[in-house]
Amino acid sequence: MGSDLDAALDATATATGAPPSTTTPGxxxxxxxxxxxxxxxxxxxAGAMGEVYLATDLALDRPVAVKVLATGTTTQEARxxxxxxxxxxxxxxxxxxxxxxxxxxxxxxxxxxxxLVSGETLAERCxxxxxxxxxxxxxIHDAVLGLRExxxxxxxxxxxxxSNLMVDAHGVIxxxxxxxxxxxxxxxxxxxxxxxxxxxxTPLYMAPEQARGEPVDFRADVYAxxxxxxxxxxxxxxxxxxxxxxxxxLHETAVRPSIPRGVVPRIQGTALDGLISRMMAPRPADRxxxxxxxxxAIELVSTQYTRxxxxxxxxxxGGIDQLSVLIVLGLTxxxxxxxxxxxMGLIGIPLVALVETLLVVRWGTTxxxxxxxxxxxxxxxxxxxxxxSVLARELIKFGPFIAAEILARALAPLHIPVIKTIFxxxxxxxxxxxxxxxxxxxxxxPGKRTAWDRRSGTIVRYRR
Numbered sequence: 001m002g003s004d005l006d007a008a009l010d011a012t013a014t015a016t017g018a019p020p021s022t023t024t025p026g027x028x029x030x031x032x033x034x035x036x037x038x039x040x041x042x043x044x045x046a047g048a049m050g051e052v053y054l055a056t057d058l059a060l061d062r063p064v065a066v067k068v069l070a071t072g073t074t075t076q077e078a079r080x081x082x083x084x085x086x087x088x089x090x091x092x093x094x095x096x097x098x099x100x101x102x103x104x105x106x107x108x109x110x111x112x113x114x115x116l117v118s119g120e121t122l123a124e125r126c127x128x129x130x131x132x133x134x135x136x137x138x139x140i141h142d143a144v145l146g147l148r149e150x151x152x153x154x155x156x157x158x159x160x161x162x163s164n165l166m167v168d169a170h171g172v173i174x175x176x177x178x179x180x181x182x183x184x185x186x187x188x189x190x191x192x193x194x195x196x197x198x199x200x201x202t203p204l205y206m207a208p209e210q211a212r213g214e215p216v217d218f219r220a221d222v223y224a225x226x227x228x229x230x231x232x233x234x235x236x237x238x239x240x241x242x243x244x245x246x247x248x249x250l251h252e253t254a255v256r257p258s259i260p261r262g263v264v265p266r267i268q269g270t271a272l273d274g275l276i277s278r279m280m281a282p283r284p285a286d287r288x289x290x291x292x293x294x295x296x297a298i299e300l301v302s303t304q305y306t307r308x309x310x311x312x313x314x315x316x317x318g319g320i321d322q323l324s325v326l327i328v329l330g331l332t333x334x335x336x337x338x339x340x341x342x343x344m345g346l347i348g349i350p351l352v353a354l355v356e357t358l359l360v361v362r363w364g365t366t367x368x369x370x371x372x373x374x375x376x377x378x379x380x381x382x383x384x385x386x387x388x389s390v391l392a393r394e395l396i397k398f399g400p401f402i403a404a405e406i407l408a409r410a411l412a413p414l415h416i417p418v419i420k421t422i423f424x425x426x427x428x429x430x431x432x433x434x435x436x437x438x439x440x441x442x443x444x445x446p447g448k449r450t451a452w453d454r455r456s457g458t459i460v461r462y463r464r
Contacts, residue, residue, distance in 0.1 A: 029109075036102070036104045036111075038056065038066050042054050049070060050068055050070050051070055052068075055113065057101070057113065065098075065114050066111055068109050068111040069082050069109065082112070087103075088153070089178040091153040092149050093149070095146075095172060096143060096146030097175045098117055098174045098175070098176050099115040115174075117168045122163070122228065123163035126235065131233060133263075133264045134302055136232035139165070140225055140298060141295065142172070143175055146174070147160070147218070147221050147291065156216060156220060158216065159224075160175075160205065160224035162231060165228070204227065205237070206220075207220040207223035208252040217284070219288070222294060223279060230259070238276075256277065259272060259273055272301055279294070296381070296382045306461050307462045308447050311439050313374065317366070317374060320368030321368040329351055349402055349405065352398065353398045356390075356394055357390045357394050361384065373462055374460055375462075376460055379457050379458065380457060385458050389457055392456045393453065393455070393456035394452075397452040400430045437451065438450055447459050
Protein backbone atom coordinates (compact mmCIF):
# COMPACT_ATOMS: atom_id res chain seq x y z
CA MET A 1 0.00 0.00 0.00
CA GLY A 2 1.45 3.29 -1.11
CA SER A 3 2.24 6.23 1.12
CA ASP A 4 -0.49 8.34 -0.51
CA LEU A 5 -3.14 5.72 0.30
CA ASP A 6 -1.85 5.34 3.86
CA ALA A 7 -2.08 9.10 4.33
CA ALA A 8 -5.63 9.13 3.00
CA LEU A 9 -6.79 6.34 5.32
CA ASP A 10 -5.10 8.06 8.25
CA ALA A 11 -6.87 11.34 7.52
CA THR A 12 -9.84 12.49 9.53
CA ALA A 13 -13.09 11.85 7.68
CA THR A 14 -15.72 14.54 8.10
CA ALA A 15 -18.39 13.45 5.65
CA THR A 16 -19.75 10.29 4.10
CA GLY A 17 -17.42 8.92 1.44
CA ALA A 18 -13.67 9.24 0.98
CA PRO A 19 -11.70 11.23 3.58
CA PRO A 20 -10.84 14.77 2.57
CA SER A 21 -7.45 15.87 1.35
CA THR A 22 -4.97 17.04 3.97
CA THR A 23 -3.10 19.33 1.56
CA THR A 24 -2.56 22.82 2.95
CA PRO A 25 -4.73 25.47 1.28
CA GLY A 26 -3.21 28.72 0.08
CA UNK A 27 -3.08 31.92 2.01
CA UNK A 28 -0.57 30.99 4.70
CA UNK A 29 0.17 33.63 7.33
CA UNK A 30 3.50 35.40 6.90
CA UNK A 31 6.00 35.68 9.70
CA UNK A 32 5.45 38.78 11.82
CA UNK A 33 1.70 39.06 11.25
CA UNK A 34 -0.34 39.62 14.41
CA UNK A 35 -3.62 38.01 15.30
CA UNK A 36 -4.79 39.89 18.36
CA UNK A 37 -1.85 39.92 20.77
CA UNK A 38 -0.23 36.86 19.15
CA UNK A 39 2.64 37.40 16.71
CA UNK A 40 3.10 34.66 14.12
CA UNK A 41 6.60 33.20 13.73
CA UNK A 42 6.36 30.20 11.42
CA UNK A 43 4.03 27.47 10.27
CA UNK A 44 4.18 24.20 12.21
CA UNK A 45 1.68 22.11 10.28
CA ALA A 46 -1.75 21.88 8.73
CA GLY A 47 -4.79 19.66 8.85
CA ALA A 48 -8.04 19.29 6.97
CA MET A 49 -9.67 22.23 8.74
CA GLY A 50 -6.87 24.44 10.03
CA GLU A 51 -3.24 25.49 10.08
CA VAL A 52 -1.04 25.59 13.17
CA TYR A 53 1.61 28.27 13.66
CA LEU A 54 4.30 28.95 16.20
CA ALA A 55 3.57 32.33 17.72
CA THR A 56 4.48 34.57 20.63
CA ASP A 57 1.96 35.68 23.21
CA LEU A 58 2.96 39.36 23.42
CA ALA A 59 0.96 39.94 26.59
CA LEU A 60 2.74 37.22 28.58
CA ASP A 61 5.90 36.89 26.47
CA ARG A 62 5.64 33.13 25.97
CA PRO A 63 5.59 30.81 22.97
CA VAL A 64 2.21 29.37 21.99
CA ALA A 65 0.66 27.42 19.17
CA VAL A 66 -2.00 29.27 17.19
CA LYS A 67 -4.51 27.30 15.17
CA VAL A 68 -6.10 29.28 12.35
CA LEU A 69 -9.11 28.25 10.32
CA ALA A 70 -7.82 27.50 6.83
CA THR A 71 -8.78 30.03 4.16
CA GLY A 72 -10.43 27.37 2.04
CA THR A 73 -12.70 26.18 4.85
CA THR A 74 -14.51 29.33 5.94
CA THR A 75 -18.00 27.82 5.88
CA GLN A 76 -20.29 28.23 8.87
CA GLU A 77 -19.93 24.53 9.61
CA ALA A 78 -16.13 24.84 9.70
CA ARG A 79 -16.32 27.86 11.99
CA UNK A 80 -18.67 26.07 14.36
CA UNK A 81 -16.44 23.04 14.45
CA UNK A 82 -13.38 25.12 15.30
CA UNK A 83 -15.22 26.99 18.04
CA UNK A 84 -16.52 23.69 19.37
CA UNK A 85 -12.97 22.31 19.41
CA UNK A 86 -11.64 25.28 21.36
CA UNK A 87 -14.47 25.24 23.89
CA UNK A 88 -14.29 21.47 24.38
CA UNK A 89 -10.54 21.50 24.87
CA UNK A 90 -10.73 24.54 27.16
CA UNK A 91 -13.14 22.75 29.49
CA UNK A 92 -10.75 19.84 29.98
CA UNK A 93 -8.20 21.01 32.53
CA UNK A 94 -5.76 18.13 32.78
CA UNK A 95 -2.01 17.63 32.40
CA UNK A 96 -2.60 15.09 29.60
CA UNK A 97 -4.66 17.49 27.47
CA UNK A 98 -3.17 20.48 25.64
CA UNK A 99 -4.53 23.67 27.23
CA UNK A 100 -6.43 26.39 25.35
CA UNK A 101 -5.55 30.00 26.22
CA UNK A 102 -7.64 32.22 23.96
CA UNK A 103 -10.05 32.23 21.02
CA UNK A 104 -10.73 35.19 18.80
CA UNK A 105 -11.01 36.57 15.27
CA UNK A 106 -8.78 39.08 13.57
CA UNK A 107 -8.33 40.17 9.98
CA UNK A 108 -11.15 37.88 9.02
CA UNK A 109 -9.32 34.82 10.41
CA UNK A 110 -10.83 32.73 13.22
CA UNK A 111 -8.10 31.39 15.50
CA UNK A 112 -7.34 30.09 18.94
CA UNK A 113 -4.10 29.99 20.94
CA UNK A 114 -3.12 26.91 22.89
CA UNK A 115 -0.28 25.35 24.80
CA LEU A 116 2.80 24.79 22.65
CA VAL A 117 3.71 21.12 22.97
CA SER A 118 7.31 20.63 21.89
CA GLY A 119 7.87 16.99 21.05
CA GLU A 120 6.65 14.40 18.60
CA THR A 121 3.36 12.71 17.92
CA LEU A 122 2.93 8.99 18.38
CA ALA A 123 2.55 8.76 14.60
CA GLU A 124 6.06 10.15 14.25
CA ARG A 125 7.32 7.68 16.84
CA CYS A 126 5.62 4.77 15.09
CA UNK A 127 7.37 5.75 11.86
CA UNK A 128 10.66 4.83 13.55
CA UNK A 129 9.48 1.32 14.40
CA UNK A 130 7.60 -0.51 17.18
CA UNK A 131 7.66 0.89 20.71
CA UNK A 132 8.49 -1.29 23.72
CA UNK A 133 5.35 -2.70 25.30
CA UNK A 134 5.93 -1.11 28.71
CA UNK A 135 6.45 2.32 27.17
CA UNK A 136 3.40 1.92 24.92
CA UNK A 137 1.22 0.90 27.87
CA UNK A 138 2.45 3.90 29.88
CA UNK A 139 1.62 6.29 27.02
CA ILE A 140 -1.85 4.83 26.49
CA HIS A 141 -2.44 4.82 30.26
CA ASP A 142 -1.80 8.56 30.45
CA ALA A 143 -3.85 9.24 27.33
CA VAL A 144 -6.74 7.45 29.07
CA LEU A 145 -6.37 9.87 32.00
CA GLY A 146 -6.81 12.83 29.63
CA LEU A 147 -9.76 11.26 27.81
CA ARG A 148 -11.38 10.36 31.11
CA GLU A 149 -11.25 14.02 32.09
CA UNK A 150 -12.81 14.92 28.73
CA UNK A 151 -15.63 12.47 29.41
CA UNK A 152 -16.18 14.04 32.82
CA UNK A 153 -16.48 17.39 31.05
CA UNK A 154 -19.14 15.87 28.81
CA UNK A 155 -17.16 15.22 25.62
CA UNK A 156 -16.25 12.24 23.43
CA UNK A 157 -13.14 12.91 21.34
CA UNK A 158 -14.14 10.77 18.30
CA UNK A 159 -10.77 11.12 16.55
CA UNK A 160 -8.23 9.37 18.77
CA UNK A 161 -5.21 8.28 16.73
CA UNK A 162 -1.39 8.41 16.94
CA SER A 163 -1.17 11.80 15.19
CA ASN A 164 -3.49 13.34 17.81
CA LEU A 165 -1.39 12.11 20.72
CA MET A 166 1.84 14.00 21.30
CA VAL A 167 4.69 13.34 23.73
CA ASP A 168 6.26 16.54 25.01
CA ALA A 169 9.89 17.15 25.94
CA HIS A 170 9.26 15.79 29.44
CA GLY A 171 7.72 12.55 28.22
CA VAL A 172 4.16 13.62 29.06
CA ILE A 173 1.45 12.54 26.64
CA UNK A 174 -0.92 15.25 25.43
CA UNK A 175 -4.28 14.64 23.77
CA UNK A 176 -4.73 17.07 20.88
CA UNK A 177 -7.36 18.11 18.32
CA UNK A 178 -10.83 18.10 19.83
CA UNK A 179 -12.25 19.24 16.49
CA UNK A 180 -14.62 16.27 16.32
CA UNK A 181 -15.48 16.27 20.02
CA UNK A 182 -19.15 15.46 20.53
CA UNK A 183 -21.25 16.30 23.55
CA UNK A 184 -22.08 19.27 25.68
CA UNK A 185 -21.08 20.40 29.16
CA UNK A 186 -24.64 20.00 30.44
CA UNK A 187 -24.18 16.27 29.87
CA UNK A 188 -20.90 16.15 31.75
CA UNK A 189 -20.29 12.82 33.41
CA UNK A 190 -23.50 11.14 32.22
CA UNK A 191 -21.60 8.83 29.84
CA UNK A 192 -24.59 8.68 27.49
CA UNK A 193 -24.28 8.19 23.73
CA UNK A 194 -24.00 11.20 21.46
CA UNK A 195 -25.78 11.24 18.10
CA UNK A 196 -23.61 11.84 15.04
CA UNK A 197 -24.86 14.45 12.63
CA UNK A 198 -22.08 13.62 10.14
CA UNK A 199 -19.65 10.76 9.71
CA UNK A 200 -16.51 11.71 11.60
CA UNK A 201 -13.33 9.93 12.57
CA THR A 202 -10.33 8.25 11.00
CA PRO A 203 -10.85 4.96 9.12
CA LEU A 204 -7.66 3.32 10.38
CA TYR A 205 -8.87 3.62 13.98
CA MET A 206 -12.63 4.13 13.75
CA ALA A 207 -14.97 2.02 15.87
CA PRO A 208 -17.58 0.05 13.88
CA GLU A 209 -20.57 1.88 15.38
CA GLN A 210 -18.93 5.21 14.59
CA ALA A 211 -18.38 4.16 10.98
CA ARG A 212 -22.06 3.21 10.75
CA GLY A 213 -23.08 6.68 11.88
CA GLU A 214 -24.69 5.41 15.09
CA PRO A 215 -24.67 7.33 18.39
CA VAL A 216 -21.29 6.96 20.11
CA ASP A 217 -19.91 7.34 23.61
CA PHE A 218 -16.48 7.05 25.22
CA ARG A 219 -16.24 3.41 24.13
CA ALA A 220 -15.61 4.59 20.57
CA ASP A 221 -12.52 6.36 21.91
CA VAL A 222 -11.56 3.18 23.79
CA TYR A 223 -11.70 1.28 20.47
CA ALA A 224 -9.47 3.84 18.77
CA UNK A 225 -7.04 3.69 21.69
CA UNK A 226 -6.89 -0.09 21.31
CA UNK A 227 -6.04 0.27 17.61
CA UNK A 228 -3.41 2.87 18.53
CA UNK A 229 -1.89 0.60 21.18
CA UNK A 230 -1.71 -2.24 18.65
CA UNK A 231 0.13 0.01 16.21
CA UNK A 232 2.56 1.22 18.88
CA UNK A 233 3.73 -2.28 19.80
CA UNK A 234 3.51 -3.95 16.37
CA UNK A 235 4.61 -1.07 14.13
CA UNK A 236 1.50 -1.11 11.93
CA UNK A 237 -2.25 -0.50 12.25
CA UNK A 238 -4.40 -3.53 13.12
CA UNK A 239 -6.12 -3.47 9.73
CA UNK A 240 -4.97 -2.26 6.32
CA UNK A 241 -6.98 -2.10 3.10
CA UNK A 242 -7.19 -0.49 -0.33
CA UNK A 243 -10.15 1.75 0.51
CA UNK A 244 -11.84 3.38 3.46
CA UNK A 245 -15.00 1.32 2.89
CA UNK A 246 -13.04 -1.95 2.96
CA UNK A 247 -11.17 -0.81 6.03
CA UNK A 248 -14.39 -0.06 7.89
CA UNK A 249 -15.70 -3.50 6.96
CA LEU A 250 -12.56 -5.13 8.38
CA HIS A 251 -12.96 -3.28 11.66
CA GLU A 252 -16.53 -4.53 11.89
CA THR A 253 -16.17 -8.18 10.84
CA ALA A 254 -12.53 -9.31 10.61
CA VAL A 255 -10.54 -11.01 13.35
CA ARG A 256 -7.81 -8.70 14.56
CA PRO A 257 -4.34 -10.14 13.92
CA SER A 258 -2.35 -11.05 17.01
CA ILE A 259 0.71 -9.06 17.99
CA PRO A 260 3.61 -10.42 15.91
CA ARG A 261 5.74 -12.98 17.71
CA GLY A 262 9.04 -11.68 18.97
CA VAL A 263 7.82 -8.10 19.34
CA VAL A 264 6.65 -8.59 22.93
CA PRO A 265 7.73 -11.31 25.42
CA ARG A 266 5.31 -14.22 25.12
CA ILE A 267 3.85 -13.98 28.63
CA GLN A 268 3.17 -10.24 28.43
CA GLY A 269 2.14 -10.58 24.78
CA THR A 270 -0.71 -12.89 25.71
CA ALA A 271 -2.01 -10.45 28.31
CA LEU A 272 -1.49 -7.50 25.97
CA ASP A 273 -3.39 -9.26 23.18
CA GLY A 274 -6.26 -9.87 25.57
CA LEU A 275 -6.30 -6.21 26.59
CA ILE A 276 -6.33 -4.98 22.99
CA SER A 277 -8.98 -7.53 22.01
CA ARG A 278 -11.34 -6.20 24.64
CA MET A 279 -10.59 -2.58 23.77
CA MET A 280 -11.29 -3.34 20.11
CA ALA A 281 -14.33 -5.55 20.60
CA PRO A 282 -16.73 -4.92 17.66
CA ARG A 283 -19.67 -4.50 20.04
CA PRO A 284 -19.39 -1.52 22.43
CA ALA A 285 -21.01 -3.59 25.21
CA ASP A 286 -18.04 -5.99 25.09
CA ARG A 287 -15.50 -3.23 25.71
CA UNK A 288 -14.55 -1.74 29.06
CA UNK A 289 -17.50 -0.27 30.92
CA UNK A 290 -15.56 2.75 32.15
CA UNK A 291 -12.20 4.45 31.83
CA UNK A 292 -11.44 3.42 35.42
CA UNK A 293 -11.90 -0.23 34.47
CA UNK A 294 -9.64 0.26 31.45
CA UNK A 295 -6.96 1.90 33.60
CA UNK A 296 -6.95 -1.06 36.00
CA ALA A 297 -6.68 -3.49 33.09
CA ILE A 298 -3.70 -1.58 31.66
CA GLU A 299 -2.04 -1.55 35.06
CA LEU A 300 -2.45 -5.31 35.42
CA VAL A 301 -0.68 -5.91 32.10
CA SER A 302 2.12 -3.42 32.80
CA THR A 303 4.83 -4.28 35.31
CA GLN A 304 5.39 -0.52 35.69
CA TYR A 305 2.08 -0.25 37.53
CA THR A 306 1.53 -3.81 38.76
CA ARG A 307 4.44 -6.11 39.43
CA UNK A 308 3.13 -9.60 40.21
CA UNK A 309 4.96 -11.61 42.87
CA UNK A 310 7.24 -14.38 41.62
CA UNK A 311 7.81 -17.97 42.69
CA UNK A 312 10.39 -17.64 45.44
CA UNK A 313 8.86 -14.69 47.26
CA UNK A 314 5.43 -16.36 47.18
CA UNK A 315 6.81 -19.64 48.49
CA UNK A 316 8.73 -17.98 51.32
CA UNK A 317 5.81 -15.71 52.26
CA GLY A 318 3.42 -18.67 52.19
CA GLY A 319 5.80 -20.73 54.30
CA ILE A 320 5.97 -17.96 56.90
CA ASP A 321 2.17 -17.75 57.00
CA GLN A 322 1.72 -21.47 57.53
CA LEU A 323 4.59 -21.84 59.96
CA SER A 324 3.43 -18.96 62.15
CA VAL A 325 -0.12 -20.32 62.41
CA LEU A 326 1.00 -23.89 63.04
CA ILE A 327 3.46 -22.81 65.74
CA VAL A 328 0.71 -20.90 67.56
CA LEU A 329 -1.65 -23.85 67.12
CA GLY A 330 0.97 -26.32 68.36
CA LEU A 331 1.71 -24.27 71.46
CA THR A 332 -1.99 -23.87 72.18
CA UNK A 333 -2.64 -27.57 71.76
CA UNK A 334 0.35 -28.44 73.92
CA UNK A 335 -1.02 -26.33 76.76
CA UNK A 336 -4.61 -27.54 76.42
CA UNK A 337 -3.95 -31.20 75.65
CA UNK A 338 -0.63 -31.63 77.37
CA UNK A 339 1.31 -32.40 74.20
CA UNK A 340 -0.85 -35.39 73.22
CA UNK A 341 -1.82 -36.42 69.71
CA UNK A 342 -2.75 -33.13 68.06
CA UNK A 343 -4.44 -33.40 64.63
CA MET A 344 -2.27 -30.73 63.05
CA GLY A 345 -3.29 -31.58 59.49
CA LEU A 346 -7.01 -31.69 60.16
CA ILE A 347 -7.06 -28.51 62.26
CA GLY A 348 -3.92 -26.66 61.16
CA ILE A 349 -4.53 -26.33 57.43
CA PRO A 350 -8.16 -25.10 57.75
CA LEU A 351 -6.93 -22.71 60.43
CA VAL A 352 -4.25 -21.36 58.07
CA ALA A 353 -6.92 -20.83 55.40
CA LEU A 354 -9.21 -19.08 57.88
CA VAL A 355 -6.47 -16.81 59.24
CA GLU A 356 -5.36 -15.87 55.71
CA THR A 357 -8.97 -15.10 54.74
CA LEU A 358 -9.44 -12.78 57.72
CA LEU A 359 -6.11 -11.00 57.14
CA VAL A 360 -6.67 -10.48 53.41
CA VAL A 361 -10.24 -9.24 53.85
CA ARG A 362 -9.11 -6.79 56.52
CA TRP A 363 -5.67 -5.67 55.31
CA GLY A 364 -5.26 -7.09 51.82
CA THR A 365 -2.22 -9.13 52.78
CA THR A 366 -0.95 -11.80 55.17
CA UNK A 367 1.90 -11.85 57.70
CA UNK A 368 4.36 -13.31 55.21
CA UNK A 369 3.05 -11.07 52.44
CA UNK A 370 3.47 -7.96 54.57
CA UNK A 371 7.13 -8.83 55.19
CA UNK A 372 7.74 -8.76 51.43
CA UNK A 373 5.43 -5.81 50.67
CA UNK A 374 2.93 -8.06 48.88
CA UNK A 375 -0.79 -7.62 48.60
CA UNK A 376 -3.67 -9.69 47.27
CA UNK A 377 -5.89 -7.52 45.09
CA UNK A 378 -9.06 -7.93 43.08
CA UNK A 379 -8.16 -7.80 39.38
CA UNK A 380 -11.31 -5.81 38.54
CA UNK A 381 -11.27 -3.16 41.25
CA UNK A 382 -7.58 -3.12 42.11
CA UNK A 383 -8.36 -3.06 45.83
CA UNK A 384 -8.88 -5.67 48.55
CA UNK A 385 -11.06 -8.51 47.26
CA UNK A 386 -14.43 -9.26 48.90
CA UNK A 387 -14.57 -11.99 51.52
CA UNK A 388 -16.36 -14.44 49.22
CA SER A 389 -13.54 -14.23 46.69
CA VAL A 390 -10.91 -14.63 49.38
CA LEU A 391 -12.69 -17.61 50.93
CA ALA A 392 -13.04 -19.26 47.52
CA ARG A 393 -9.36 -18.62 46.89
CA GLU A 394 -8.30 -20.29 50.13
CA LEU A 395 -10.61 -23.28 49.61
CA ILE A 396 -9.20 -23.89 46.13
CA LYS A 397 -5.66 -23.36 47.38
CA PHE A 398 -5.85 -25.71 50.39
CA GLY A 399 -8.85 -27.86 49.40
CA PRO A 400 -6.83 -30.89 48.17
CA PHE A 401 -4.81 -30.99 51.40
CA ILE A 402 -7.93 -30.76 53.57
CA ALA A 403 -9.76 -33.42 51.53
CA ALA A 404 -6.81 -35.82 51.75
CA GLU A 405 -6.53 -35.31 55.51
CA ILE A 406 -10.25 -35.87 56.09
CA LEU A 407 -10.19 -39.05 54.02
CA ALA A 408 -7.11 -40.33 55.84
CA ARG A 409 -8.75 -39.69 59.21
CA ALA A 410 -11.94 -41.43 58.10
CA LEU A 411 -10.06 -44.58 57.04
CA ALA A 412 -7.71 -44.65 60.03
CA PRO A 413 -10.05 -46.83 62.22
CA LEU A 414 -9.70 -49.65 59.67
CA HIS A 415 -6.09 -50.13 60.84
CA ILE A 416 -4.88 -51.13 57.39
CA PRO A 417 -1.07 -50.53 57.40
CA VAL A 418 -0.86 -49.73 53.71
CA ILE A 419 -3.40 -46.90 54.01
CA LYS A 420 -1.03 -44.72 55.99
CA THR A 421 1.67 -45.24 53.37
CA ILE A 422 -0.75 -44.47 50.53
CA PHE A 423 -1.84 -41.22 52.13
CA UNK A 424 1.74 -40.22 52.87
CA UNK A 425 2.47 -40.64 49.15
CA UNK A 426 -0.75 -38.77 48.28
CA UNK A 427 0.25 -35.88 50.52
CA UNK A 428 3.66 -35.74 48.85
CA UNK A 429 2.07 -35.78 45.37
CA UNK A 430 -0.35 -32.97 46.29
CA UNK A 431 2.47 -30.92 47.79
CA UNK A 432 4.75 -31.37 44.79
CA UNK A 433 1.89 -30.62 42.38
CA UNK A 434 1.09 -27.47 44.34
CA UNK A 435 4.70 -26.25 44.15
CA UNK A 436 5.04 -27.13 40.46
CA UNK A 437 1.82 -25.27 39.69
CA UNK A 438 3.04 -22.10 41.46
CA UNK A 439 6.31 -22.39 39.55
CA UNK A 440 4.49 -22.86 36.24
CA UNK A 441 2.21 -19.89 36.93
CA UNK A 442 5.21 -17.73 37.82
CA UNK A 443 7.01 -18.60 34.59
CA UNK A 444 4.26 -19.06 32.01
CA UNK A 445 0.95 -17.49 33.05
CA PRO A 446 0.21 -13.76 32.45
CA GLY A 447 0.18 -11.92 35.74
CA LYS A 448 1.72 -15.01 37.40
CA ARG A 449 -1.76 -15.95 38.55
CA THR A 450 -2.31 -19.45 39.90
CA ALA A 451 -5.50 -21.45 39.46
CA TRP A 452 -6.89 -20.16 42.75
CA ASP A 453 -6.10 -16.59 41.76
CA ARG A 454 -7.77 -16.95 38.37
CA ARG A 455 -10.85 -18.66 39.82
CA SER A 456 -11.29 -16.04 42.52
CA GLY A 457 -10.37 -13.03 40.37
CA THR A 458 -7.32 -12.04 42.43
CA ILE A 459 -3.64 -11.32 41.86
CA VAL A 460 -0.65 -11.41 44.20
CA ARG A 461 1.46 -8.33 43.51
CA TYR A 462 3.90 -5.99 45.18
CA ARG A 463 2.15 -3.27 47.15
CA ARG A 464 1.64 -0.05 45.20
